[in-house]
Amino acid sequence: MSDISQTATLQGKPQPDPAAPAVAAMLDELEEGSSLWKDAWARLRKNKLALTSLFLFIVIILFCVVGPFLSPYDSQAQNLLVGAEGPSAAHWFGTDTLGRDLLVRVMEGGRISLLVGLVATTVSLMIGVIFGAVAGYMGGRVDAAMMRFVDLLYALPFTIFVILLMVAFGRSLWLMFVAIGCVEWLTMARIVRSGVIGLKKQEFVEAAVSLGYSHTRIIMRHLIPNVLGPVIVISTLTVPAVMLLEAFLSFLGLGVQPPYASWGVLINEGQQNMEIFPWLLIFPAFFFALTLFCLNFLGDGLRDALDPKSAKD
Protein backbone atom coordinates (compact mmCIF):
# COMPACT_ATOMS: atom_id res chain seq x y z
CA MET A 1 0.00 0.00 0.00
CA SER A 2 3.01 2.25 0.34
CA ASP A 3 3.41 3.07 -3.39
CA ILE A 4 -0.03 4.49 -3.98
CA SER A 5 -0.25 6.42 -0.77
CA GLN A 6 3.16 7.92 -1.41
CA THR A 7 2.27 9.21 -4.88
CA ALA A 8 -0.98 10.54 -3.50
CA THR A 9 0.75 12.47 -0.77
CA LEU A 10 3.91 13.58 -2.52
CA GLN A 11 1.94 16.08 -4.57
CA GLY A 12 3.18 18.98 -2.55
CA LYS A 13 0.94 18.87 0.50
CA PRO A 14 2.51 18.45 3.91
CA GLN A 15 -0.77 17.07 5.27
CA PRO A 16 -1.78 14.00 3.23
CA ASP A 17 -5.24 13.89 1.76
CA PRO A 18 -6.98 11.52 4.16
CA ALA A 19 -9.11 9.82 1.52
CA ALA A 20 -6.43 8.70 -0.92
CA PRO A 21 -4.33 6.48 1.33
CA ALA A 22 -7.47 5.12 2.93
CA VAL A 23 -8.85 4.05 -0.44
CA ALA A 24 -5.48 2.63 -1.39
CA ALA A 25 -5.33 0.74 1.89
CA MET A 26 -8.81 -0.61 1.35
CA LEU A 27 -8.03 -1.70 -2.20
CA ASP A 28 -4.86 -3.34 -1.09
CA GLU A 29 -6.49 -5.06 1.81
CA LEU A 30 -9.26 -6.31 -0.43
CA GLU A 31 -6.77 -7.69 -2.88
CA GLU A 32 -4.44 -9.36 -0.43
CA GLY A 33 -6.98 -9.91 2.33
CA SER A 34 -9.54 -11.70 0.22
CA SER A 35 -7.01 -14.24 -0.94
CA LEU A 36 -5.90 -14.89 2.62
CA TRP A 37 -9.51 -15.38 3.71
CA LYS A 38 -10.27 -17.46 0.62
CA ASP A 39 -7.32 -19.73 1.36
CA ALA A 40 -8.35 -20.00 4.97
CA TRP A 41 -11.92 -20.88 4.03
CA ALA A 42 -10.70 -23.51 1.60
CA ARG A 43 -8.58 -25.07 4.33
CA LEU A 44 -11.38 -24.85 6.88
CA ARG A 45 -13.82 -26.49 4.47
CA LYS A 46 -11.65 -29.59 4.35
CA ASN A 47 -11.74 -29.88 8.13
CA LYS A 48 -14.92 -31.88 8.73
CA LEU A 49 -14.64 -31.70 12.50
CA ALA A 50 -14.42 -27.91 12.52
CA LEU A 51 -17.28 -27.55 10.03
CA THR A 52 -19.52 -29.86 12.04
CA SER A 53 -18.64 -27.84 15.13
CA LEU A 54 -19.49 -24.59 13.36
CA PHE A 55 -22.83 -26.01 12.24
CA LEU A 56 -23.67 -27.38 15.71
CA PHE A 57 -22.66 -24.12 17.33
CA ILE A 58 -25.01 -22.17 15.05
CA VAL A 59 -27.78 -24.65 15.91
CA ILE A 60 -27.11 -24.10 19.63
CA ILE A 61 -27.22 -20.32 19.18
CA LEU A 62 -30.55 -20.55 17.35
CA PHE A 63 -31.86 -22.97 19.96
CA CYS A 64 -31.05 -20.53 22.76
CA VAL A 65 -31.99 -17.29 21.05
CA VAL A 66 -35.12 -18.30 19.13
CA GLY A 67 -36.19 -21.29 21.24
CA PRO A 68 -37.81 -19.46 24.17
CA PHE A 69 -40.21 -17.63 21.79
CA LEU A 70 -41.53 -20.95 20.50
CA SER A 71 -42.06 -22.52 23.90
CA PRO A 72 -45.48 -22.27 25.59
CA TYR A 73 -43.79 -22.00 29.00
CA ASP A 74 -42.35 -19.06 30.88
CA SER A 75 -38.92 -19.82 32.33
CA GLN A 76 -39.84 -18.25 35.68
CA ALA A 77 -43.40 -19.50 36.01
CA GLN A 78 -43.53 -21.96 38.88
CA ASN A 79 -46.06 -24.75 38.98
CA LEU A 80 -45.60 -26.86 42.07
CA LEU A 81 -48.20 -29.36 40.84
CA VAL A 82 -45.72 -30.62 38.23
CA GLY A 83 -42.58 -30.14 40.36
CA ALA A 84 -39.54 -32.27 39.49
CA GLU A 85 -41.13 -34.49 36.88
CA GLY A 86 -39.03 -36.43 34.41
CA PRO A 87 -39.02 -35.72 30.69
CA SER A 88 -42.48 -36.09 29.15
CA ALA A 89 -44.47 -35.02 26.08
CA ALA A 90 -45.52 -31.80 27.82
CA HIS A 91 -42.08 -30.99 29.24
CA TRP A 92 -39.44 -32.45 26.95
CA PHE A 93 -36.59 -31.97 29.41
CA GLY A 94 -38.77 -32.45 32.51
CA THR A 95 -39.30 -29.81 35.18
CA ASP A 96 -37.20 -28.60 38.09
CA THR A 97 -38.11 -28.79 41.78
CA LEU A 98 -40.28 -25.67 41.49
CA GLY A 99 -42.12 -26.99 38.44
CA ARG A 100 -40.37 -24.71 35.95
CA ASP A 101 -39.98 -26.13 32.45
CA LEU A 102 -36.35 -27.21 32.12
CA LEU A 103 -36.24 -26.86 28.32
CA VAL A 104 -36.98 -23.14 28.51
CA ARG A 105 -34.61 -22.72 31.41
CA VAL A 106 -31.81 -24.42 29.50
CA MET A 107 -32.48 -22.20 26.47
CA GLU A 108 -32.57 -19.00 28.48
CA GLY A 109 -29.57 -20.11 30.54
CA GLY A 110 -27.75 -20.59 27.26
CA ARG A 111 -28.53 -17.00 26.29
CA ILE A 112 -26.76 -15.71 29.39
CA SER A 113 -23.83 -18.10 29.02
CA LEU A 114 -23.37 -17.18 25.35
CA LEU A 115 -23.74 -13.49 26.15
CA VAL A 116 -20.96 -13.80 28.73
CA GLY A 117 -18.84 -15.45 26.06
CA LEU A 118 -19.49 -12.62 23.63
CA VAL A 119 -19.16 -9.63 25.96
CA ALA A 120 -16.22 -10.85 28.02
CA THR A 121 -14.34 -11.90 24.89
CA THR A 122 -14.92 -8.46 23.38
CA VAL A 123 -13.55 -6.82 26.52
CA SER A 124 -10.50 -9.09 26.54
CA LEU A 125 -10.05 -8.53 22.80
CA MET A 126 -9.97 -4.76 23.14
CA ILE A 127 -7.58 -4.70 26.09
CA GLY A 128 -5.32 -7.42 24.74
CA VAL A 129 -5.03 -6.15 21.17
CA ILE A 130 -4.37 -2.54 22.09
CA PHE A 131 -1.96 -3.43 24.91
CA GLY A 132 -0.05 -5.93 22.78
CA ALA A 133 0.08 -3.68 19.73
CA VAL A 134 1.34 -0.68 21.70
CA ALA A 135 3.99 -2.75 23.50
CA GLY A 136 5.19 -4.35 20.27
CA TYR A 137 5.20 -1.10 18.30
CA MET A 138 6.92 1.02 20.93
CA GLY A 139 9.56 -1.59 21.70
CA GLY A 140 12.53 -0.89 23.96
CA ARG A 141 11.91 0.12 27.55
CA VAL A 142 8.18 0.69 27.12
CA ASP A 143 7.79 -2.81 25.72
CA ALA A 144 9.95 -4.33 28.47
CA ALA A 145 7.96 -2.58 31.20
CA MET A 146 4.61 -3.51 29.67
CA MET A 147 5.57 -7.15 29.24
CA ARG A 148 6.95 -7.34 32.78
CA PHE A 149 3.51 -6.15 33.88
CA VAL A 150 1.90 -8.98 31.91
CA ASP A 151 4.33 -11.48 33.48
CA LEU A 152 3.40 -10.16 36.90
CA LEU A 153 -0.31 -10.57 36.15
CA TYR A 154 0.29 -14.10 34.91
CA ALA A 155 1.61 -14.99 38.35
CA LEU A 156 -1.52 -13.71 40.11
CA PRO A 157 -4.14 -16.24 41.12
CA PHE A 158 -6.85 -14.61 39.03
CA THR A 159 -9.78 -16.78 39.88
CA ILE A 160 -9.34 -15.61 43.43
CA PHE A 161 -9.47 -11.99 42.33
CA VAL A 162 -12.58 -12.50 40.27
CA ILE A 163 -14.21 -14.08 43.31
CA LEU A 164 -13.16 -11.10 45.43
CA LEU A 165 -14.45 -8.68 42.79
CA MET A 166 -17.78 -10.46 42.67
CA VAL A 167 -18.07 -10.27 46.44
CA ALA A 168 -16.95 -6.66 46.50
CA PHE A 169 -19.26 -5.29 43.83
CA GLY A 170 -22.58 -6.91 44.50
CA ARG A 171 -22.60 -9.58 41.82
CA SER A 172 -23.99 -7.51 39.00
CA LEU A 173 -24.21 -9.33 35.70
CA TRP A 174 -22.38 -6.68 33.67
CA LEU A 175 -19.64 -6.30 36.21
CA MET A 176 -19.05 -10.02 36.00
CA PHE A 177 -18.74 -9.79 32.20
CA VAL A 178 -16.14 -7.05 32.51
CA ALA A 179 -14.29 -8.71 35.39
CA ILE A 180 -13.94 -11.94 33.43
CA GLY A 181 -12.85 -10.06 30.32
CA CYS A 182 -10.26 -8.19 32.34
CA VAL A 183 -8.51 -11.39 33.40
CA GLU A 184 -8.46 -13.20 30.07
CA TRP A 185 -6.52 -10.75 27.89
CA LEU A 186 -2.93 -11.73 28.73
CA THR A 187 -2.45 -14.38 26.05
CA MET A 188 -4.02 -12.09 23.48
CA ALA A 189 -1.58 -9.30 24.37
CA ARG A 190 1.41 -11.62 23.97
CA ILE A 191 0.30 -12.96 20.60
CA VAL A 192 -0.47 -9.51 19.19
CA ARG A 193 2.82 -8.14 20.47
CA SER A 194 4.92 -10.81 18.79
CA GLY A 195 2.93 -10.35 15.57
CA VAL A 196 3.45 -6.59 15.60
CA ILE A 197 7.18 -6.94 16.30
CA GLY A 198 7.46 -9.07 13.18
CA LEU A 199 5.46 -6.59 11.09
CA LYS A 200 6.92 -3.29 12.16
CA LYS A 201 10.21 -3.80 10.38
CA GLN A 202 8.45 -4.23 7.03
CA GLU A 203 8.55 -1.55 4.38
CA PHE A 204 4.94 -0.49 4.52
CA VAL A 205 5.32 0.55 8.14
CA GLU A 206 8.49 2.43 7.31
CA ALA A 207 6.61 4.16 4.53
CA ALA A 208 3.79 5.07 6.88
CA VAL A 209 6.29 6.48 9.38
CA SER A 210 8.07 8.52 6.72
CA LEU A 211 4.73 9.93 5.61
CA GLY A 212 4.39 11.35 9.09
CA TYR A 213 1.40 9.34 10.19
CA SER A 214 0.74 9.36 13.89
CA HIS A 215 1.60 6.33 16.02
CA THR A 216 -2.08 5.76 16.75
CA ARG A 217 -2.92 5.68 13.06
CA ILE A 218 -0.09 3.31 12.22
CA ILE A 219 -1.10 0.97 15.01
CA MET A 220 -4.82 1.06 14.29
CA ARG A 221 -4.78 1.09 10.50
CA HIS A 222 -1.61 -0.68 9.48
CA LEU A 223 -0.56 -3.07 12.22
CA ILE A 224 -3.71 -4.38 13.88
CA PRO A 225 -5.48 -5.40 10.63
CA ASN A 226 -2.44 -7.50 9.75
CA VAL A 227 -2.53 -9.55 12.93
CA LEU A 228 -6.25 -10.29 12.59
CA GLY A 229 -5.67 -13.99 11.83
CA PRO A 230 -4.12 -14.99 15.16
CA VAL A 231 -6.46 -12.58 16.96
CA ILE A 232 -9.50 -14.40 15.57
CA VAL A 233 -8.03 -17.74 16.57
CA ILE A 234 -7.31 -16.64 20.14
CA SER A 235 -10.77 -15.05 20.40
CA THR A 236 -12.44 -18.31 19.42
CA LEU A 237 -10.47 -20.03 22.15
CA THR A 238 -11.19 -17.24 24.65
CA VAL A 239 -14.95 -17.68 24.30
CA PRO A 240 -14.99 -21.16 25.90
CA ALA A 241 -12.49 -20.01 28.54
CA VAL A 242 -14.66 -17.11 29.69
CA MET A 243 -17.82 -19.23 29.56
CA LEU A 244 -16.05 -21.74 31.77
CA LEU A 245 -15.08 -19.03 34.25
CA GLU A 246 -18.65 -17.71 34.37
CA ALA A 247 -20.06 -21.19 34.92
CA PHE A 248 -17.43 -21.77 37.61
CA LEU A 249 -18.49 -18.60 39.46
CA SER A 250 -22.18 -19.36 39.03
CA PHE A 251 -21.61 -22.89 40.23
CA LEU A 252 -20.14 -21.52 43.45
CA GLY A 253 -23.12 -19.17 43.81
CA LEU A 254 -21.02 -16.08 43.06
CA GLY A 255 -22.05 -15.50 39.48
CA VAL A 256 -25.47 -15.08 37.91
CA GLN A 257 -28.16 -14.58 40.55
CA PRO A 258 -31.80 -15.76 40.53
CA PRO A 259 -34.23 -15.30 38.88
CA TYR A 260 -31.70 -15.39 36.04
CA ALA A 261 -29.94 -18.65 35.41
CA SER A 262 -26.93 -19.51 33.28
CA TRP A 263 -25.82 -23.02 32.47
CA GLY A 264 -23.48 -22.90 35.45
CA VAL A 265 -26.40 -22.14 37.79
CA LEU A 266 -28.49 -24.93 36.25
CA ILE A 267 -25.63 -27.42 36.60
CA ASN A 268 -25.25 -26.45 40.24
CA GLU A 269 -28.98 -26.88 40.88
CA GLY A 270 -28.84 -30.17 39.04
CA GLN A 271 -25.93 -31.62 40.99
CA GLN A 272 -27.62 -30.88 44.30
CA ASN A 273 -30.49 -33.21 43.39
CA MET A 274 -28.80 -35.57 40.98
CA GLU A 275 -29.54 -38.71 42.99
CA ILE A 276 -33.30 -38.26 42.64
CA PHE A 277 -33.67 -36.04 39.55
CA PRO A 278 -30.65 -36.78 37.33
CA TRP A 279 -32.15 -35.05 34.28
CA LEU A 280 -31.76 -31.69 36.03
CA LEU A 281 -27.99 -32.22 35.79
CA ILE A 282 -27.77 -34.09 32.51
CA PHE A 283 -29.51 -31.63 30.17
CA PRO A 284 -27.69 -28.41 31.11
CA ALA A 285 -24.38 -30.27 31.46
CA PHE A 286 -24.85 -31.77 28.00
CA PHE A 287 -25.49 -28.43 26.32
CA PHE A 288 -22.65 -26.73 28.15
CA ALA A 289 -20.15 -29.46 27.30
CA LEU A 290 -21.36 -29.59 23.68
CA THR A 291 -20.88 -25.84 23.29
CA LEU A 292 -17.37 -26.03 24.72
CA PHE A 293 -16.57 -28.92 22.37
CA CYS A 294 -17.75 -27.00 19.32
CA LEU A 295 -15.85 -23.85 20.22
CA ASN A 296 -12.62 -25.71 20.98
CA PHE A 297 -12.74 -27.71 17.74
CA LEU A 298 -13.69 -24.61 15.78
CA GLY A 299 -10.80 -22.70 17.35
CA ASP A 300 -8.36 -25.49 16.51
CA GLY A 301 -9.71 -25.65 12.95
CA LEU A 302 -9.45 -21.88 12.52
CA ARG A 303 -5.87 -21.95 13.77
CA ASP A 304 -4.98 -24.58 11.21
CA ALA A 305 -6.79 -22.61 8.51
CA LEU A 306 -5.59 -19.08 9.28
CA ASP A 307 -2.14 -19.86 10.54
CA PRO A 308 -0.95 -23.03 8.81
CA LYS A 309 2.59 -22.55 10.01
CA SER A 310 1.74 -22.85 13.69
CA ALA A 311 -0.65 -25.73 13.05
CA LYS A 312 0.12 -28.47 15.48
CA ASP A 313 0.11 -31.81 13.73
Place this chain on the structure above:
Amino acid sequence: MLKFVAGRLLQGILVLLAIYAVTFFLVAATPGSPFSSERAIRPEILAQIEAFYGYDKPVFERFMTSLGNALSGEFGPSAVYANRTVTDIISESFPVSLKLGALSLLLAMTLGIPAGILAAVKRNTWLDYVPMSAAMVGICLPTFVMGPMLALVFGIILKVLPVAGWFGPEFWILPAATLGLVYAAYFARLTRGGMLEMLNQDWVRTARAKGVKETTIIWRHCLKGGLMPAVTFLGPALAGIISGSFVVETIFQVPGLGQWFVRGALNRDDFLILGLTVLFATMIVIMNLLVDIVQVALNPRLKYE
Protein backbone atom coordinates in the same frame (compact mmCIF):
# COMPACT_ATOMS: atom_id res chain seq x y z
CA MET B 1 22.51 -20.12 38.20
CA LEU B 2 22.61 -18.66 41.69
CA LYS B 3 22.11 -15.18 40.30
CA PHE B 4 19.18 -16.38 38.22
CA VAL B 5 17.50 -18.04 41.21
CA ALA B 6 18.08 -15.00 43.40
CA GLY B 7 16.54 -12.75 40.75
CA ARG B 8 13.47 -14.91 40.42
CA LEU B 9 13.14 -15.18 44.19
CA LEU B 10 13.18 -11.40 44.51
CA GLN B 11 10.57 -11.13 41.78
CA GLY B 12 8.41 -13.69 43.60
CA ILE B 13 8.60 -11.71 46.83
CA LEU B 14 7.55 -8.55 44.99
CA VAL B 15 4.61 -10.39 43.43
CA LEU B 16 3.53 -11.61 46.85
CA LEU B 17 3.72 -8.13 48.36
CA ALA B 18 1.68 -6.76 45.46
CA ILE B 19 -0.91 -9.49 45.90
CA TYR B 20 -1.12 -8.80 49.61
CA ALA B 21 -1.63 -5.09 49.07
CA VAL B 22 -4.19 -5.51 46.27
CA THR B 23 -6.20 -8.07 48.25
CA PHE B 24 -6.11 -5.99 51.41
CA PHE B 25 -7.33 -2.80 49.77
CA LEU B 26 -9.88 -4.62 47.63
CA VAL B 27 -11.37 -6.23 50.72
CA ALA B 28 -11.18 -2.96 52.66
CA ALA B 29 -12.94 -1.07 49.84
CA THR B 30 -15.82 -3.54 49.79
CA PRO B 31 -19.02 -2.04 51.09
CA GLY B 32 -20.44 -3.67 54.22
CA SER B 33 -18.47 -5.13 57.07
CA PRO B 34 -17.80 -8.61 58.43
CA PHE B 35 -19.61 -7.62 61.61
CA SER B 36 -22.91 -6.61 60.08
CA SER B 37 -25.60 -9.12 60.88
CA GLU B 38 -29.34 -9.61 60.64
CA ARG B 39 -29.77 -8.74 64.28
CA ALA B 40 -29.35 -5.13 65.28
CA ILE B 41 -26.23 -4.78 67.41
CA ARG B 42 -26.04 -1.92 69.90
CA PRO B 43 -23.55 0.68 68.65
CA GLU B 44 -21.39 0.43 71.78
CA ILE B 45 -21.01 -3.30 71.30
CA LEU B 46 -20.26 -2.89 67.60
CA ALA B 47 -17.63 -0.29 68.47
CA GLN B 48 -16.08 -2.70 70.92
CA ILE B 49 -16.00 -5.52 68.35
CA GLU B 50 -14.44 -3.19 65.80
CA ALA B 51 -11.85 -2.06 68.32
CA PHE B 52 -11.02 -5.68 69.13
CA TYR B 53 -10.32 -6.43 65.45
CA GLY B 54 -8.57 -3.11 64.94
CA TYR B 55 -11.25 -1.76 62.60
CA ASP B 56 -11.41 1.56 64.45
CA LYS B 57 -8.03 2.58 63.05
CA PRO B 58 -7.40 4.19 59.64
CA VAL B 59 -7.04 1.82 56.68
CA PHE B 60 -3.38 2.46 56.07
CA GLU B 61 -2.44 1.83 59.68
CA ARG B 62 -4.45 -1.40 59.60
CA PHE B 63 -2.58 -2.40 56.46
CA MET B 64 0.81 -1.89 58.07
CA THR B 65 -0.16 -3.85 61.21
CA SER B 66 -1.64 -6.70 59.22
CA LEU B 67 1.37 -6.84 56.90
CA GLY B 68 3.68 -6.92 59.91
CA ASN B 69 1.64 -9.74 61.44
CA ALA B 70 1.51 -11.65 58.19
CA LEU B 71 5.29 -11.48 57.85
CA SER B 72 5.57 -13.19 61.21
CA GLY B 73 3.11 -15.84 60.05
CA GLU B 74 0.07 -14.61 61.98
CA PHE B 75 -3.06 -13.77 60.02
CA GLY B 76 -5.24 -12.74 62.94
CA PRO B 77 -8.53 -14.07 64.20
CA SER B 78 -11.33 -15.15 61.93
CA ALA B 79 -13.82 -12.31 61.84
CA VAL B 80 -16.82 -14.59 61.54
CA TYR B 81 -15.96 -17.81 63.36
CA ALA B 82 -15.46 -16.66 66.92
CA ASN B 83 -12.46 -17.92 68.89
CA ARG B 84 -10.72 -19.37 65.85
CA THR B 85 -7.69 -17.84 64.23
CA VAL B 86 -6.99 -17.99 60.54
CA THR B 87 -3.85 -19.94 61.34
CA ASP B 88 -6.00 -22.54 63.16
CA ILE B 89 -8.24 -22.96 60.15
CA ILE B 90 -5.31 -23.21 57.77
CA SER B 91 -3.38 -25.74 59.84
CA GLU B 92 -6.52 -27.84 60.15
CA SER B 93 -7.57 -27.96 56.52
CA PHE B 94 -4.31 -27.40 54.65
CA PRO B 95 -3.17 -31.04 54.97
CA VAL B 96 -6.45 -32.16 53.42
CA SER B 97 -6.11 -29.82 50.46
CA LEU B 98 -2.43 -30.62 50.07
CA LYS B 99 -3.20 -34.33 49.87
CA LEU B 100 -6.02 -33.78 47.39
CA GLY B 101 -3.90 -31.46 45.25
CA ALA B 102 -0.83 -33.72 45.31
CA LEU B 103 -2.90 -36.78 44.41
CA SER B 104 -4.56 -35.02 41.48
CA LEU B 105 -1.31 -33.60 40.17
CA LEU B 106 0.31 -37.03 40.46
CA LEU B 107 -2.60 -38.63 38.65
CA ALA B 108 -2.52 -35.97 35.95
CA MET B 109 1.19 -36.45 35.30
CA THR B 110 1.36 -40.24 35.50
CA LEU B 111 -1.61 -40.52 33.16
CA GLY B 112 -1.04 -37.58 30.85
CA ILE B 113 2.69 -37.59 30.15
CA PRO B 114 3.04 -41.27 29.13
CA ALA B 115 -0.13 -40.96 27.03
CA GLY B 116 1.34 -37.93 25.27
CA ILE B 117 4.68 -39.64 24.59
CA LEU B 118 2.91 -42.72 23.27
CA ALA B 119 0.62 -40.67 21.04
CA ALA B 120 3.58 -38.78 19.58
CA VAL B 121 5.64 -41.91 18.95
CA LYS B 122 2.73 -43.87 17.47
CA ARG B 123 1.49 -40.88 15.55
CA ASN B 124 -1.63 -41.32 13.40
CA THR B 125 -2.46 -44.76 14.75
CA TRP B 126 -5.27 -45.64 17.12
CA LEU B 127 -2.78 -45.25 19.99
CA ASP B 128 -2.69 -41.58 19.00
CA TYR B 129 -6.35 -41.02 18.14
CA VAL B 130 -8.00 -42.71 21.12
CA PRO B 131 -6.05 -40.98 23.93
CA MET B 132 -6.13 -37.63 22.14
CA SER B 133 -9.89 -37.77 21.61
CA ALA B 134 -10.27 -38.69 25.27
CA ALA B 135 -8.06 -35.72 26.13
CA MET B 136 -10.26 -33.38 24.11
CA VAL B 137 -13.29 -34.66 26.05
CA GLY B 138 -11.38 -34.14 29.29
CA ILE B 139 -10.54 -30.55 28.38
CA CYS B 140 -14.09 -29.70 27.42
CA LEU B 141 -15.68 -31.21 30.52
CA PRO B 142 -15.16 -28.75 33.37
CA THR B 143 -14.68 -30.01 36.93
CA PHE B 144 -18.20 -29.09 37.92
CA VAL B 145 -19.60 -31.30 35.16
CA MET B 146 -17.05 -34.08 35.53
CA GLY B 147 -17.45 -34.26 39.33
CA PRO B 148 -21.21 -34.75 39.50
CA MET B 149 -21.04 -37.15 36.51
CA LEU B 150 -18.40 -39.32 38.20
CA ALA B 151 -20.36 -39.21 41.44
CA LEU B 152 -23.53 -40.20 39.59
CA VAL B 153 -21.89 -43.14 37.82
CA PHE B 154 -19.55 -44.54 40.48
CA GLY B 155 -21.34 -43.47 43.62
CA ILE B 156 -25.01 -43.70 42.82
CA ILE B 157 -25.50 -46.07 39.89
CA LEU B 158 -22.62 -48.52 40.50
CA LYS B 159 -22.42 -47.82 44.26
CA VAL B 160 -18.69 -48.64 44.40
CA LEU B 161 -17.29 -45.39 45.82
CA PRO B 162 -18.50 -42.96 48.48
CA VAL B 163 -19.61 -39.58 47.10
CA ALA B 164 -19.13 -37.33 50.13
CA GLY B 165 -16.77 -36.94 53.05
CA TRP B 166 -13.06 -37.46 53.71
CA PHE B 167 -12.61 -40.44 55.98
CA GLY B 168 -10.15 -42.77 54.21
CA PRO B 169 -8.45 -43.66 50.94
CA GLU B 170 -11.66 -44.72 49.19
CA PHE B 171 -12.98 -41.19 49.77
CA TRP B 172 -9.96 -39.69 48.03
CA ILE B 173 -10.52 -41.37 44.67
CA LEU B 174 -13.45 -39.44 43.19
CA PRO B 175 -12.30 -35.92 44.17
CA ALA B 176 -8.73 -36.58 43.03
CA ALA B 177 -9.93 -38.12 39.76
CA THR B 178 -12.26 -35.19 39.09
CA LEU B 179 -9.47 -32.69 39.59
CA GLY B 180 -6.71 -34.76 37.99
CA LEU B 181 -8.36 -35.98 34.78
CA VAL B 182 -8.75 -32.50 33.30
CA TYR B 183 -5.06 -31.78 33.80
CA ALA B 184 -4.08 -35.24 32.58
CA ALA B 185 -5.73 -34.19 29.33
CA TYR B 186 -3.70 -30.98 29.14
CA PHE B 187 -0.46 -32.79 30.00
CA ALA B 188 -1.15 -35.39 27.31
CA ARG B 189 -1.71 -32.76 24.62
CA LEU B 190 1.30 -30.67 25.60
CA THR B 191 3.63 -33.67 25.86
CA ARG B 192 2.46 -34.94 22.48
CA GLY B 193 3.10 -31.55 20.89
CA GLY B 194 6.52 -31.20 22.52
CA MET B 195 7.61 -34.71 21.56
CA LEU B 196 6.43 -34.28 17.96
CA GLU B 197 8.42 -31.10 17.63
CA MET B 198 11.53 -32.91 18.83
CA LEU B 199 10.94 -35.95 16.63
CA ASN B 200 10.68 -33.71 13.56
CA GLN B 201 14.09 -32.13 14.13
CA ASP B 202 16.84 -32.64 11.60
CA TRP B 203 19.20 -34.18 14.12
CA VAL B 204 16.68 -36.96 14.75
CA ARG B 205 16.81 -37.78 11.04
CA THR B 206 20.59 -37.76 11.24
CA ALA B 207 20.53 -40.06 14.26
CA ARG B 208 18.19 -42.44 12.45
CA ALA B 209 20.42 -42.39 9.39
CA LYS B 210 23.36 -43.30 11.57
CA GLY B 211 21.40 -46.29 12.83
CA VAL B 212 20.70 -45.12 16.37
CA LYS B 213 18.02 -47.27 17.96
CA GLU B 214 14.54 -45.75 18.05
CA THR B 215 14.27 -46.22 21.83
CA THR B 216 17.54 -44.32 22.34
CA ILE B 217 16.29 -41.52 20.10
CA ILE B 218 13.10 -41.22 22.11
CA TRP B 219 14.47 -41.58 25.63
CA ARG B 220 17.93 -40.08 25.31
CA HIS B 221 17.52 -37.41 22.69
CA CYS B 222 13.91 -36.29 22.58
CA LEU B 223 12.41 -36.72 26.03
CA LYS B 224 14.22 -33.84 27.69
CA GLY B 225 13.14 -31.27 25.14
CA GLY B 226 9.78 -32.88 24.56
CA LEU B 227 8.81 -32.51 28.20
CA MET B 228 9.41 -28.76 28.21
CA PRO B 229 5.84 -27.70 27.42
CA ALA B 230 4.52 -30.03 30.13
CA VAL B 231 7.00 -28.64 32.66
CA THR B 232 6.03 -25.08 31.76
CA PHE B 233 2.42 -26.01 32.32
CA LEU B 234 3.05 -27.15 35.93
CA GLY B 235 2.62 -23.61 37.27
CA PRO B 236 -0.76 -22.96 35.59
CA ALA B 237 -1.79 -26.51 36.47
CA LEU B 238 -1.25 -25.86 40.16
CA ALA B 239 -3.20 -22.60 39.96
CA GLY B 240 -5.99 -24.47 38.18
CA ILE B 241 -6.00 -27.26 40.72
CA ILE B 242 -6.30 -24.73 43.53
CA SER B 243 -9.30 -23.01 41.96
CA GLY B 244 -10.70 -26.38 40.90
CA SER B 245 -10.51 -27.47 44.51
CA PHE B 246 -13.14 -24.83 45.36
CA VAL B 247 -15.57 -26.74 43.17
CA VAL B 248 -14.48 -30.27 43.98
CA GLU B 249 -14.49 -29.67 47.73
CA THR B 250 -18.01 -28.29 47.44
CA ILE B 251 -19.26 -31.25 45.40
CA PHE B 252 -17.67 -33.98 47.51
CA GLN B 253 -17.87 -32.19 50.89
CA VAL B 254 -14.12 -32.32 51.42
CA PRO B 255 -13.08 -30.30 54.50
CA GLY B 256 -10.22 -28.46 52.75
CA LEU B 257 -9.09 -24.90 52.16
CA GLY B 258 -11.16 -24.33 49.03
CA GLN B 259 -14.41 -24.58 50.95
CA TRP B 260 -13.12 -22.12 53.52
CA PHE B 261 -12.17 -19.67 50.82
CA VAL B 262 -15.62 -19.72 49.24
CA ARG B 263 -17.25 -19.46 52.65
CA GLY B 264 -14.90 -16.66 53.66
CA ALA B 265 -15.72 -14.76 50.48
CA LEU B 266 -19.47 -15.18 50.98
CA ASN B 267 -19.32 -14.25 54.69
CA ARG B 268 -16.90 -11.37 54.14
CA ASP B 269 -14.45 -12.87 56.60
CA ASP B 270 -11.70 -10.33 55.84
CA PHE B 271 -8.86 -12.00 57.69
CA LEU B 272 -9.65 -15.44 56.36
CA ILE B 273 -9.81 -14.20 52.74
CA LEU B 274 -6.53 -12.36 53.12
CA GLY B 275 -4.78 -15.29 54.78
CA LEU B 276 -5.95 -17.83 52.22
CA THR B 277 -5.21 -15.59 49.24
CA VAL B 278 -1.66 -15.11 50.47
CA LEU B 279 -1.29 -18.84 51.06
CA PHE B 280 -2.54 -19.74 47.57
CA ALA B 281 -0.41 -17.04 45.99
CA THR B 282 2.67 -18.24 47.88
CA MET B 283 2.14 -21.76 46.61
CA ILE B 284 1.75 -20.57 43.03
CA VAL B 285 4.81 -18.32 43.26
CA ILE B 286 6.92 -21.14 44.70
CA MET B 287 5.68 -23.50 42.00
CA ASN B 288 6.53 -21.00 39.26
CA LEU B 289 9.98 -20.56 40.75
CA LEU B 290 10.57 -24.32 40.79
CA VAL B 291 9.32 -24.56 37.19
CA ASP B 292 11.73 -21.80 36.13
CA ILE B 293 14.64 -23.60 37.78
CA VAL B 294 13.74 -26.97 36.23
CA GLN B 295 13.38 -25.30 32.83
CA VAL B 296 16.81 -23.74 33.03
CA ALA B 297 18.23 -27.06 34.19
CA LEU B 298 16.69 -28.72 31.13
CA ASN B 299 17.68 -25.98 28.72
CA PRO B 300 20.54 -23.75 29.93
CA ARG B 301 20.10 -21.35 27.03
CA LEU B 302 16.97 -19.93 28.69
CA LYS B 303 19.07 -18.34 31.41
CA TYR B 304 20.23 -15.61 29.09
CA GLU B 305 16.85 -14.65 27.69
